[in-house]
Amino acid sequence: MSRLNLLEETRYEKLPVTVYPDSGSASRSVAKRIADLIRRKQSKGETTVLGLATGATPVKVYAELIRLHKEEGLSFADVVTFNLDEYYPMQPDAAQSYVHFMKEQLFNHIDIDMNNVHIPTGTLAQEEIPAFCLAYEQKISSFGGLDLQILGIGRTGHIGFNEPGSAPNSGTRLVTLDDLTRRDAAHDFGGKEKVPTKAITMGIGTIFKAREIILMAWNRKKAGIIKKAVEGEISSEVPATYLQLSDHVEFVLDEEAASELTRFDTPWEVKDCVWTEALIKKAVIWLAKTLKKPILKLTEEDYNNHGMAQLATERGPVYNINIHIFNKIQHTITGWPGGKPNADDSQRPERALPAVKRAIIFSPHPDDDVISMGGTFIRLADQGHDVHVAYQTSGNTAVWDEDVLRFIEFAIDYARSRGEDTTAQEQSYEDMRKFIAIKQPNQPDTLEIRDIKGLIRKGEAIAGARFAGLPDEKIHFMDLPFYDRLKTAKKVSYEDDIQQTMELLREVKPQQVFAAGDFADPHGTHKVCFDIILEALKRLKETEEWVKDCWMWLYRGAWHEFEVHEIEMAVPLSPQEVERKKLAIFKHQSQKDLPVFPGDDAREFWVRAEERNRETALAYDQLGLAEYEAMEAFIRYKF
Incomplete structure (x- = not known):
């Protein structure tokens, strides 16, 4: 591409942007630039001063730096680092601390002198913080300033913890965290209410003094804020837009994070x-x-x-x-999600034959099925198809501790009313109360508590599936092992999850598979569950003839919906069907009112589902199509 054409294509972009196919290749490129800088300065006998970031974004960069150290001899012996921020208050050995993060992700695996590592202290008395922040700035200056600062970006547009309202000349200081930032961190802390409300952060003015700045962003969740930061007007409401004023900044993105930039979204x-x-x-x-x-x-x-x-x-x-x-x-609109029997299907999204299809709905959590495609679920059952539902995980993470105690109290009272001995239950109850009273943020529950939370959600899922029209023998609880393993390990094998999924698919031999394609799930469970299904089907395709006639439909709705141009099947719902779907969602009582992890949408799940389905129908109506009460949307995934 000529320079003139490139300038034309990127004319809405107010700073340099480099886009890579995926986060892996982008991270390797950034790591190489850091390594080249270190080696260049080492050849001159100079110290390299790095500004480092935390969070999910730089993890692959740090992994590649570790590889370069172990396999290619990259030394960090004369590297000095300054981290951007730390929660306040925060103990350095807490699992959520950035001291712990940096040691786990980088420092414990390289030859850096820990005396050269600087991270804001989260244990200071509040009156000590101003002096500490001034000293932090002075120490950066004493090393000649930052050679390279790497950044991520929060969905508020924050860099470091410089939230909306931050001044462009701000220095290191104590800040109050935005509510969205705390919601995004909720999973790491076991709930938003346990996330600190404050943090110590390098200021935007401090970041600006770095001789080179690289901001990285991965995945579609960051696409909206990246568009604002790159193409929007400079504003304190999006602090990352201040980077447009720097001559030494570059945004490094994967394709998903870049997807809403004009040259990709509306080329x-x-x-x-x-x-x-x-x-x-x-x-x-x-x-x-x-x-x-x-x-x-x-x-x-x-x-x-x-x-x-x-x-x-x-x-x-x-x-x-x-x-x-x-x-x-x-032609995407159909009232027959399983295909219409004895009809011309050349202009329909689903095949007419076989007239009665075996369908399996995979639900990552025990309520995704009815939240995201409850109307279609009910219609498939009403229209006589052989429908199965498979709940892939127990969903035990998303149950309040108080609900566990309430259910155990009920069980004890019921046993007492029947004259049964409740000594063992009472001891278990006391043990649980003691554990919950001292439970640390995001600490894994005991096995007994996890089991009870899983049973709470299992009972709700059975009620919802029965309401949708399924007999008990068509309701499957997979309880895939990865879900609990990830509570205590960062890396796990998914092989037994895949084998278990293959076994269920062999048993059902479906012509239709419905799977969650809503990868905005803040915990990543939906994506893991999808990848397991996909791998299972790919393996089965090599040996099982029925897989050739199996279509996979992806649904969304719990977190956001497909755009109209993406939709390949739209199932209209009548007012009565909308009401039936809502009642199916109501069966999930532990998720009503205030779920443990609501994400950044304050609405209850049933309200989200109802309003999103109506918005999809309205979008079709505004394009000149028929007016419906609501619609559920799907795209076909060709595996």
């Missing part, structure tokens, strides 16, 4: 495109939404004024394009 606005069917569909829907017009009312002038003149010229007249895309969207 027709900045360059000529290769007009595939998928891109045409996306562009026409975008144009209709931008102009708030039904698709069939879009004109050639609309195309020409919004960067789509090339499409109009190559594929026009535009009315033919409009009709083509309108029909494609219309």
Whole structure:
């Protein structure tokens, strides 16, 4: 690509951006730059001064630096480091401390002198903090300043813990954490209420003094804030936008984090495109939404004024394009998610045959099935298909400790009412109360507590699946081992999870597999569960004939929904079906009112589901399609 074309394509971007296919290749590139800097300075007999970040973003960078040290002789003996931040208050040996993080992820595995390591102290008395922060700044200056600062970015746009409202010339200081930042950290602490409200952080002014700054971001969850930071106006509401003022900054992104930048999201606005069917569909829907017009009312002038003149010229007249895309969207709508018997299926999302399909709905947690596709679940059962539901994990993490005690109290009272000996139950109850009273943030529960929490969610899931129309023998509780293993280990094998999934698939031999494709799940469980299903199907495809006729449909809804241009099957719901879906969600009582991990959406799960389904129906309506009460959306995954 010529420099002129590149400048045209990136004209909305206000700072340098490099995009890699994935976080692995991007991290290796950043690690190489750090290694090259260290070696270059070592050759001159100089000390390298690094500003380091914590969180998930730099983990692969640190892993590659460890590899370079162990396999290629990279030495950190003359490297000095300054970390960006630390929670306050925070003990250095706590699992959530950044001292613990840095030792685990980097320092314990390289030859760095720990006297050269500097991390804000989370155990200071509050009156000592101003002097400490001043000394931290002075120590950075005493080493000649930072050679390279690596950064992540929070969804508030924070760099370090410089939250919205931070000044561009701010120094190291004590700050109050944004509520969204604390919600994002909730899983590490075992609930938002246990996340510290404050932190000590390097200031934006301190970061700016670094001779080189690299901000890294991975995955689609960061795409929205990256667009604001790269293309938005400079604002204290998004502190990362201050980096636009630096001549020494570069954003290093994977494709998912870069996906909402103009050159990737709406490329027709900045360059000529290769007009595939998928891109045409996306562009026409975008144009209709931008102009708030039904698709069939879009004109050639609309195309020409919004960067789509090339499409109009190559594929026009535009009315033919409009009709083509309108029909494609219309053909995604079906009231027969299992296929309509004795009907022409050439324009339908699902096959007509076999008329009765074996379908299995995989639910990562015990409520994802009814939250995300409850209406379709009920309709598949009502229409006579052989439906199974498989709850992949126990979901025991997301139950309040108080609920455990309440259920045990009930069991003891019930046993007493029948004249039974409750000595053992009472001892277990006292043991649990004592454990819960001293339980540390994110400390794994005892096996007994985990079992009870799992049973609470199992009972709710059975009630929900029965309400949807399933007999008990079609309800499967997999309790995949990885879910509890990850509570105590960072790296686990998924082989037995895959084997267990293969065994269930062999038993059912489904023509339809429904799986969660909502990878915005803040704990990552949905993605792990999907990867297990995918690997199981890929292996089975090599030996099992039935897999060739098996289609996989992905659903979303618990965290966010598919965009209209992505949807390949839209199942409309009547007002009565919306009500039935809501009642199925209500069976999950432990997740009502205030779930343990609500994410960044304050609405209850049933409200989220209902409103998102209505929003999908409204989006179809505004494009000129039929008006429905609500819709559940799916895309087909070809494995």
